[in-house]
Amino acid sequence: MSAKPLPDEASAGAPPDKRRVRGHQPKRVIGYRGDRILMHRAMRRLAFPLSRWVDVLGIPLALTIGYCAIWPMVAALWQRIIGFWNVALEGQVRLAAVKALVPGFGSIPYPHSDAALPTSVQWLVGMIVTLVLLFGTRFISGRALPLAYWLRFIGVVQASAQFYFFIWPASFPYDGGGSIGSLMQASVVVVLITPWLYALIYNVLDFGFVRKLVLSVMGMAYLTVFIPFQYTLASVVLLKGSMLWYPQIFLLWAVFLQFGMLVGFYAWAMSWKARGAKNAT
Known part of the structure; x- marks a missing residue:
């Protein structure tokens, strides 16, 4: 019983356009469902007339x-x-x-x-607002989660201002x-x-x-x-x-x-x- 030829040996007798060359496989253009795979828009060249x-x-x-x-x-x-x-x-x-x-x-x-x-009262009000932005947004979830992240970012910016005006207000x-x-x-x-x-x-x-x-x-x-x-x-x-x-x-x-x-x-x-x-x- 003769052994089956290797894939490269089996394709040796095939016409040149039918042979598979290792490392140079043709690009796949058909998906697993049989539909055509279109080129992604990021890879298309932009037509730019003068x-x-x-x-x-x-x-x-x-x-x-x-x-x-x-x-x-x-x-x-x-x-x-x-x-x-x-x-x-x-x-x-x-x-x-x-x-x-x-x-x-x-x-x-x-x-x-x-x-x-800021006066001491204004600084205290700002600190309360900052704490609400940083920790009150933990109750926001689901589709509104991006809003929670944005409010926390606002809170971080305001926290830096609170710290600065607490340490060096006159400068x-x-x-x-x-x-x-x-x-x-x-x-x-x-x-x-x-x-x-x-x-x-x-x-x-x-x-x-x-x-x-x-x-x-x-x-x-x-x-x-x-x-x-x-x-x-x-x-x-x-x-x-x-x-x-x-x-x-x-x-x-x-x-x-x-x-x-x-x-x-x-x-x-x-x-x-x-x-x-x-x-x-």
Whole structure:
């Protein structure tokens, strides 16, 4: 009884296109159920025609120039919004101005409040809030667990502020008015880089010129309206709660929050169907 030939020996007499070469097996394209295994989108090459450079460079450049041109109207809008809250809050938050970091922008209006260092009562209230954020969230579970993690992170940031103001309260280098002015300066820069950010992560895709333009305009317009309300509220928080809450505002509720909103707009825009996917099955 003859022994069965080895696999390599059995394929030796087969045609060249039928032979299996060890280490060079053909790629598997059929799944175990018989369906075709499609290439993952992360491994596909992005089609980038030369005309798309208009979307990547032309849209952000035009919007940046346009925003610089309408900046006097934006500054006037911010003055009216802050002025309204100045009257509504009976002068507790005043309208002030700081020199812009962007050349040619002149000054930036911002809400000014006379926030002070925390008193012993304010520090104690902050400590209670911190303990609730750190240990009270242990009762949050299930689908709300990501919320618990976020609240604990807020608690960790506030715990560091509580420790600092307990040990070195007099050495805190910032004041309520000037700090908000600096944050407003940074926020203007965020508005200006918004179309360039979308140009790098969205305009390179095939969503059409109009959709790319709408996304950038939408993000810039939203931030333009949101910023004066955001920092007016921050000024009130610092006025009522003291500078104890400034690290919280600076790290989580200023520019970080603005970028979070831009990411939200981007996620929504990514749900729009690309032009090449309109007729896809």
